[in-house]
Amino acid sequence: MAGSNYQPKSKLGQWIEYRLPIFSLIDGLFGSYPTPKNLNYWWSFGSLAGIALVVQIITGIVLAMHYTPDTSLAFASTEHIMRNVNYGWLMRYVHANGASMFFIIVYVHIFRGLYYGSYKSPREILWMLGVVILLLMMATAFMGYVLPWGQMSFWGATVITNLFGAVPVVGDSIVAWLWGGFSVDNATLHRFFSLHYLLPFVIVGVVIMHIWALHQHGSNNPLGIDVKGPQDTVPFTPYYTAKDLYGFAVFFLVFAYFVFYNPNFLGHPDNYIPANPLVTPAHIVPEWYYLPFYAILRAITFDIGIPGTDIVFITAKFAGVILMFASILILLVLPWLDTSKVRSAKFRPIYKQLYWLLVIDVFVLGYVGAKPPEGILPTVGLIATAYYFIHFLVIMPILGKKEKPLPLPESIANPVVKSAE
Amino acid sequence: MKKILLAVFASLMMVGAVSSVQAASDAEHPKDLSWGFEGFTGTYDRGALQRGFQIYKEVCSACHGVKYIAFRNLMEIGFSEEEAKAIAAEYIVAGDLDEYGDPTERAGKLFDYIPSPFPNDIAARAGNNGALPPDLSLMIKARPNGADYVYSLLTGYEDGHEVAAGMSYNSYFAGSEIAMGQPLFDDQVLYADGTEASLEQMSQDVVVFLAWAAEPTLEARHKAGFKVISFLLVLTILLYFSNKKVWAGIKAKKKED
Numbered sequence: 275m276a277g278s279n280y281q282p283k284s285k286l287g288q289w290i291e292y293r294l295p296i297f298s299l300i301d302g303l304f305g306s307y308p309t310p311k312n313l314n315y316w317w318s319f320g321s322l323a324g325i326a327l328v329v330q331i332i333t334g335i336v337l338a339m340h341y342t343p344d345t346s347l348a349f350a351s352t353e354h355i356m357r358n359v360n361y362g363w364l365m366r367y368v369h370a371n372g373a374s375m376f377f378i379i380v381y382v383h384i385f386r387g388l389y390y391g392s393y394k395s396p397r398e399i400l401w402m403l404g405v406v407i408l409l410l411m412m413a414t415a416f417m418g419y420v421l422p423w424g425q426m427s428f429w430g431a432t433v434i435t436n437l438f439g440a441v442p443v444v445g446d447s448i449v450a451w452l453w454g455g456f457s458v459d460n461a462t463l464h465r466f467f468s469l470h471y472l473l474p475f476v477i478v479g480v481v482i483m484h485i486w487a488l489h490q491h492g493s494n495n496p497l498g499i500d501v502k503g504p505q506d507t508v509p510f511t512p513y514y515t516a517k518d519l520y521g522f523a524v525f526f527l528v529f530a531y532f533v534f535y536n537p538n539f540l541g542h543p544d545n546y547i548p549a550n551p552l553v554t555p556a557h558i559v560p561e562w563y564y565l566p567f568y569a570i571l572r573a574i575t576f577d578i579g580i581p582g583t584d585i586v587f588i589t590a591k592f593a594g595v596i597l598m599f600a601s602i603l604i605l606l607v608l609p610w611l612d613t614s615k616v617r618s619a620k621f622r623p624i625y626k627q628l629y630w631l632l633v634i635d636v637f638v639l640g641y642v643g644a645k646p647p648e649g650i651l652p653t654v655g656l657i658a659t660a661y662y663f664i665h666f667l668v669i670m671p672i673l674g675k676k677e678k679p680l681p682l683p684e685s686i687a688n689p690v691v692k693s694a695e
Numbered sequence: 696m697k698k699i700l701l702a703v704f705a706s707l708m709m710v711g712a713v714s715s716v717q718a719a720s721d722a723e724h725p726k727d728l729s730w731g732f733e734g735f736t737g738t739y740d741r742g743a744l745q746r747g748f749q750i751y752k753e754v755c756s757a758c759h760g761v762k763y764i765a766f767r768n769l770m771e772i773g774f775s776e777e778e779a780k781a782i783a784a785e786y787i788v789a790g791d792l793d794e795y796g797d798p799t800e801r802a803g804k805l806f807d808y809i810p811s812p813f814p815n816d817i818a819a820r821a822g823n824n825g826a827l828p829p830d831l832s833l834m835i836k837a838r839p840n841g842a843d844y845v846y847s848l849l850t851g852y853e854d855g856h857e858v859a860a861g862m863s864y865n866s867y868f869a870g871s872e873i874a875m876g877q878p879l880f881d882d883q884v885l886y887a888d889g890t891e892a893s894l895e896q897m898s899q900d901v902v903v904f905l906a907w908a909a910e911p912t913l914e915a916r917h918k919a920g921f922k923v924i925s926f927l928l929v930l931t932i933l934l935y936f937s938n939k940k941v942w943a944g945i946k947a948k949k950k951e952d
């Protein structure tokens with residue numbers, strides 16, 4: 275971590291610091307850590323994600339004290355938490371809505387990175403660790419949603435685990451292995467609980483590396499130019515501690531609105547019906563934060579093979595699965611797909627427009643994911659999916675070469691545009 | 696600003712899409728009523744709760760359970776301990792094993808849960824032409840617009856439509872054919888508090904009771920929310936100004952150069 279020369283004032287502090295340099299570590303993290311002085315509020319979402327993770331872990335541990343991961347008791351134990359455990363309803367509503375808040379924050383955090391080019395050199399590994407966090411979060415939230423063992427828990431788990439059945443040859447074995455049996459059942463619920471408890475701590479580990487990588491070169495900033503010297507930065511404390519704390523308060527206001535006044539708005543009513551393997555819900559919809567990916571999953575409605583013959587290379591289902599995973603994994607190589615040297619979209623007039631087009635595209639995908647695949651929606655989903663990949667695979671590499679960026683400012687402290695060179 | 700508006704617009708679109716999915720079915724959209732438990736200060740009307748419990752007990756409980764409600768919980772809706780004990784004692788529940796290890800029965804006590812009418816789903820179906828009357832504890836939360844929906848269902852029966860034997864016509868139910876015959880009719884019960892027992896009144900009352908059964912902590916939640924949000928508002932304002940103050944020097948310097 276960025277070395278800090280901090281020395282504790284008290285004798286005891288110095289005694290400890292000499293043996294375990296924890297005070298200088300903390301100072302390096304949140305104290306004197308030099309931070310660009312021009313960060314806007316979009317930069318608050320990183321520490322917000324951190325606080326959201328902590329909230330999930332604390333409420334989750336309390337819930338686990340009262341929850342029973344057995345198909346015959348899971349639903350009832352969740353209701354027990356809601357009705358009989360002191361402030362159990364608070365813990366559960368905070369945890370359930372906290373997952374949604376966490377995703378909103380992380381999506382904003384990612385799109386902040388896309389806009390300001392935070393994924394570019396020298397922050398590639400930082401960005402890739404972020405993508406790993408996103409994948410881990412998705413797995414964690416998916417398994418968490420199964421735990422209350424309502425209708426959507428059961429059928430969501432069934433639909434998603436069945437996807438792996440599309441893998442050629444070994445698909446069915448993978449699915450049986452995931453289930454621990456021949457359907458989503460008790461063994462599945464038990465292992466999902468076990469993993470749902472484990473993965474957040476894995477996320478903590480990756481977040482530590484994420485922040486470690488961040489501190490190697492420091493934060494990017496809205497201008498996307500490098501820090502030139504101390505005149506460009508301020509110490510993290512008090513400047514960004516004050517700013518982030520204000521951000522926390524606003525975030526908790528929004529969060530509290532959902533928890534106290536609309537706690538089931540982001541959930542699905544069917545999950546208050548106990549799981550029933552014999553009754554399939556009319557529409558199986560995933561949680562809102564998976565909707566764009568769900569649309570990509572369903573985008574391919576035709577087998578891919580040699581036209582006019584029965585030869586199929588890739589079934590429609592498998593193609594959907596590949597695309598869905600690819601849509602996230604593609605972010606891993608984004609630093610190399612984007613060939614522009616300029617980080618911030620502020621100085622990339624065309625990229626700026628295309629960035630917003632991508633945002634709209636993702637919302638369109640979300641809309642398609644939420645609706646039953648009827649009428650023109652499958653076509654819309656296919657086009658939006660194609661555009662998503664075109665953006666990353668075609669536009670980003672070409673645009674970086676063709677686009678003429680605006681002149682960059684001289685420095686953060688002196689944001690005047692350099693005279694034409 | 697433009698970006699924020701765009702983001703808000705897009706999120707609304709998304710929310711619209713999601714909520715319309717939940718409503719999507721062939722059934723008629725439920726009537727839109729206003730309920731006392733909605734909104735920031737919503738509470739359950741005690742009179743309606745007790746009348747609703749009476750409807751549940753005298754009508755619905757022939758077929759439906761409310762298995763997550765214990766007799767002790769009735770004290771939360773305004774019954775005295777004595778009244779709740781008396782209600783419990785009307786029920787027979789399974790007791791401890793006797794000295795020979797044989798099952799026994801005893802009168803219900805406060806800590807017992809309200810017994811369901813059927814011992815299991817098979818028995819429930821056998822008694823209802825093969826249809827399963829679901830437990831009503833969570834019904835209001837288990838349907839989109841649950842309170843409006845159950846009210847519409849109870850008041851939405853129509854004669855004069857062709858339906859299969861043993862079924863009734865109700866356009867609010869998905870498929871419009873429901874295996875539950877119309878359960879409530881005008882003046883079916885005699886309310887202890889003298890309220891007129893119209894179909895609409897009874898339906899509203901039982902919905903209030905079921906809403907409470909589904910979310911008994913709603914009032915505590917609304918009260919706690921008021922405190923938490925008030926606190927957060929003050930905190931937000933304080934932190935806003937302290938952030939301003941902390942940055943004041945930097946901002947001023949920026950302007951100078």
Ligand code: HEM
Nearest residue numbers: 317319320321323324384387392401404405407408493494
């Ligand atoms: C558990 C989830 C996450 C936590 C707790 C977290 C935490 C943080 C924190 C505290 C920062 C520094 C503050 C900031 O610049 O915003 C940061 C920076 C960053 N994060 Fe994350 N993050 C998470 C997920 C992600 C994901 C999913 C991605 C991308 C796929 C990502 C990409 C980045 C990048 C590129 C930076 C550097 C930003 C810059 O300096 O411009 N993070 N993260």
